[in-house]
Amino acid sequence: MSRRSPRVALIALVAMAAVGVPGAAHATSAADASSIYPPSGSCTTSPAAVEPGGGFDFQCAPATFSSAEQVTITVTGENGAGADIGMVRFAITTASGTTTSAEDGSIAPVRITLPQNASGTYNIAAVSSTSAGSTAAVTVTAPDGALPVSGMDSGSLIGLFVGGGALLLAGLALAVAALLRRGRARR
Numbered sequence: 001m002s003r004r005s006p007r008v009a010l011i012a013l014v015a016m017a018a019v020g021v022p023g024a025a026h027a028t029s030a031a032d033a034s035s036i037y038p039p040s041g042s043c044t045t046s047p048a049a050v051e052p053g054g055g056f057d058f059q060c061a062p063a064t065f066s067s068a069e070q071v072t073i074t075v076t077g078e079n080g081a082g083a084d085i086g087m088v089r090f091a092i093t094t095a096s097g098t099t100t101s102a103e104d105g106s107i108a109p110v111r112i113t114l115p116q117n118a119s120g121t122y123n124i125a126a127v128s129s130t131s132a133g134s135t136a137a138v139t140v141t142a143p144d145g146a147l148p149v150s151g152m153d154s155g156s157l158i159g160l161f162v163g164g165g166a167l168l169l170a171g172l173a174l175a176v177a178a179l180l181r182r183g184r185a186r187r
Contacts, residue, residue, distance in 0.1 A: 043107070043126055043134040049141045053116040056138050057109035058124050065101040065131045072098050073110060077122030101128070114140065 043060040050056050058073065065071055074096040101107055107126060114122065118140045127133035 043136040045124060045136045045138045049139045050114060051143045052118040052140055053114060055111055055113040058112055058136060059109040060107040060126055060134060062104035062106040064134055065105045065128050067101065067103050067105055069101050069128050069130060070098050071101050071107060071126050071128045072096055074125045075112060075122055078118065078120050
């Protein structure tokens, strides 16, 4: 056996791994691909804009999910925990609930009601254990004749002001104590 044989064998092995592994990693059947990659824009909200405290329907088109599987619907947005999904209220930062997909893989309209202090855009996601699902969004608009909500509420800043003031007073007390100590040390 010559010295080249182990090198040639190693090079051949590396070449086969480089060519074969990526092909195997990307091999999926058409049925697998449809459950992993749902149709683009397959979930929608109707209407796409609501007033604070308003409701809308969220639904997904056929073939978004497998037949008769559990699907989790999640609402994320400012005070998303205040959203009601199908008449159930959740007290967490992001509201979520479950429903079952139809035989064709669709989700029938689910009624979602936003809280009275809703503002901005809310993202609604639907996922299952076998599908990546899809998302849709709804935008909160100002009630007729009202100005849109923007900025921060001054009440939410009171903790920041109190904490900052306490830190400032503590810093001043330390500075005065240090000056007094230096004055006593010089005498």
